[in-house]
Amino acid sequence: MLVLGRSQVEALLDLDALIDALSLAMADLSANRASAPDRVAALVPERDGFLAAMPGYVPSSSALMSKLVSLFPRNAGTRLPTHQAVIVMFDPATGEPTALLDGTAITAARTGACSALSARLLAREDATVLAVLGTGVQARSHARAMCRVRPIRQIRVAGRDLAKAAALADDLSSVVDAEVRVASTYAEALDGADIAAATTHSPEPVIRRPWLAPGVHITSVGYNPAGREVDDATVAEALVCVESRQAALAPFPSGSNDLLVPIRDGVITADHVHAELGELILGSKPGRTSPNQITLYKGVGVAVQDAAAAGLVVTMAYEQSVGERITLR
Structure with a gap:
């Protein structure tokens, strides 16, 4: 069995290929x-956390x-x-x-990359201003990935802690090859932004209509069992897309x-979810229909x-002879 640590995973994972x-x-x-x-989860209520199992097969x-991924917001x-994980x-x-490999780096990279995929499918091609809401691992992952799919020239970072x-x-x-600056509020970061990447644990919406x-494209991947990132008015007006209807509405x-x-x-019905990303890729559902249309990708993370x-x-590890080999038998 091949064993790969976090630094090895990070070095081997090519963002464009991902x-x-x-x-x-x-x-x-x-x-x-x-x-x-x-996914199935064992709850740890005294720490507001859980451990989830996510099996998947992709032909x-x-x-x-x-x-196996744990979510402990108090960290x-x-x-x-x-988020910490093994795969x-x-x-x-x-x-x-x-x-056996570290899954923490993969979780961070694939989440930002899938948001970037949604931007490739739904954001205006001339999108140049990116608002990043949040200051953690996912904020960094999203900023890097978005720059690979759109000609981002300015990134505005906003969070609860200005120092972070x-x-x-x-x-x-x-x-990144872009001007990066700090916005003092979420509203300031979003003012005139072409793409908004919400990556927070906020109990109150950080995306407000x-x-x-x-014409903004919104990606929202934050999770808080006691709240949400996007307000009702935005959800109601936006063209809403997800990875999987089954997962997003579970x-x-x-x-x-x-x-x-x-x-x-x-405020909406389940039918308001317009499409899965795969349906946009396969061409069975249309994407953006006008430059001024607001589009929203809500990601919850799926095992594929x-x-x-x-x-x-x-x-890549086998090609480059990276990692340790162990025997379980």
Whole structure:
């Protein structure tokens, strides 16, 4: 069995190849070729956390795996990330376990890359201004990935802690070819932005309709069981797309409060979810229909994303002779 640590995974994972692999995986999922059962979770209520199991199979990547991922929001601001994970890969022909690898880096990379895929499908081609809401791992991942699919010239970073926003802006300035600055409020960051990437744990919406410019594409991946990132007015007006209807509209811990709450309150119905990303890729559903249309991608994370990403990493590891080999027998 091949074993890969976090630094090795980060070095092996090519962002452009990942976005392309996710496109194939999303198409597989919507065409019912891939398998991604609902996640199951063991709750840790005294820490507001949970441990979830996410098995998945993607034929386009020849990847069969299961991810164990923990979400402990109280880790925010500590040395530990809020999301931590490991992934076990299996041979899809025999079921034999073949690799064990860090899943924390993969979770961060594939989430930002899938948001970038949504921007490639839905954002205006001339989108140049990106608002990044949040200052954690996902904020950095989203900023890097968005610059690969649209000609981003300015990035505005906003968060609850201005010092953390400034630190992220400084870090991003060294890895992206764009002007990066700090916005003092979410509203300031969103003013005139072409793409908005919400990556927060906020219990209150950080995306509000009065703050949005015409034609903005919104990506929202934040999770808070007690709140949501996007307000009712934005959800109601936007063209809403998801990875999987089944996952996005499932009960806790899989589904999204950003959609479930307005459905519960009668603001929208489940039919308001326009398309899965795979349906846009396959051409069975249309995407943006006008320059001023607001589009929203709500991501909750599905196992086929992890499978596609892990498949890329393991392939590159074998090609480059990276990682440690161990025997379980």
